[in-house]
Amino acid sequence: MPICQSCDHHWSWKTTFKKAFSFKRRMKCPNCKEVQYASTKSMRKSGIIGLFPAPIIIFSSMVLKLNLGVTILVAILILMVITITYPNTLELSNEEEPLW
Numbered sequence: 238m239p240i241c242q243s244c245d246h247h248w249s250w251k252t253t254f255k256k257a258f259s260f261k262r263r264m265k266c267p268n269c270k271e272v273q274y275a276s277t278k279s280m281r282k283s284g285i286i287g288l289f290p291a292p293i294i295i296f297s298s299m300v301l302k303l304n305l306g307v308t309i310l311v312a313i314l315i316l317m318v319i320t321i322t323y324p325n326t327l328e329l330s331n332e333e334e335p336l337w
């Protein structure tokens with residue numbers, strides 16, 4: 238779980254989930270109210286995790302000749318796993334870091 242770089246407060250899964258899915262890089266710490274940013278490292282990590290499953294789903298549905306319903310179901314399941322585990326990969330930074 239992310240730790241506030243300002244006050245060392247450990248954000249809960251619920252807090253992180255809510256803040257992360259407001260789709261803003263700026264997130265206020267619930268403890269010290271300081272603005273925190275998703276670190277570049279964690280943004281890259283979540284980008285890779287987010288993009289990685291799509292080609293695998295498409296490829297395996299072609300190889301295994303899965304029907305569309307099964308493919309969609311698998312895609313939804315993977316998306317749910319990514320969504321649920323996303324707060325675990327988030328790291329915070331005091332300053333907005335450039336993406337690259």
Ligand SMILES: [Zn+2]
Pocket residue numbers: 241242243244245246266267268269270271
């Ligand atoms: Zn804090």
